[in-house]
Amino acid sequence: MSKEIKYSDKIGDADYSQMHRTIPGAYVIDIDQVEYRSGRGIVAMICVTGNLNDVNHIHYSKSQIWERTKFERKIVAEISTKINVPAYYVIHTKDLSCFQIHNLSDLSSYTQLNEEEYKIWISLL
DSSP states (O other): OOOOOOOOOSTTHHHHHHHHTTSTTOOOOOOOEEEEETTTEEEEEEEEEEEESSHHHHHHHHHHHHHHTHHHHHHHHHHHHHHTOOEEEEEEETTSOOEEEEETTOTTOOEEEOHHHHHHHHHTO
């Protein structure tokens, strides 16, 4: 049984997703970010979720986020392995003051950065 659609920020996304969920055995995810560099190609796959109020909200919500995104993270990690680039899951606050970066090949730890540090991290991929 497919999970219920909870969010859609683009007109038509919910309709397509709802239709696709009626196809037995067919699964689809929305890939958030493919980091690309001129001359180098794809350098990373990144799943992003945000709009959390503060750092405490991130910590409180992480178990729910991990359960809700288990399948998405598995697929993105598989794609990244096949194309030989790293995969990350990024959780951020609404005001972009805090970013938690989780490397999908090792979920035992994460890096927490502010907005400026995150921009530097992205630029170094």
